[in-house]
């Protein structure tokens with residue numbers, strides 16, 4: 001989570017909402033890192049999780065991340081939950097809850113929806129205060145381009 005937090009802080013440099021993610025393989029080695037790059041790239045899909053998952057799959061030359069754990073500072077949204085399921089990632093660890101858009105137990109629980117063919121173990125609230133504080137400070141300080149930056 002420390003490395004994910006570092007990635008989240010780096011997102012501030014491009015005025016992106018500070019969310020960071022890492023993908024760790026079965027031996028504990030980091031195989032993907034990502035930060036929210038939506039503003040940087042003007043790409044609505046460039047969430048930290050998607051960036052990290054793409055890098056991990058590229059590194060393994062295999063889209064099946066069946067041995068991996070995704071660690072992210074904020075509860076994944078619906079899109080990212082979809083990407084996690086598509087990559088067959090078995091375990092997700094996240095920091096702060098996202099009461100407005102979370103899809104790992106708050107608004108939705110896509111990752112543990114038994115109707116789907118893949119279910120994910122979810123560990124929530126790891127270093128939640130540090131992860132949430134970054135976001136609270138970002139929005140409070142107005143480093144955010146109004147509606148354009150709404151997550």
Ligand SMILES: [Zn+2]
Pocket residue numbers: 047048049076077078079080081
């Ligand atoms: Zn997302």
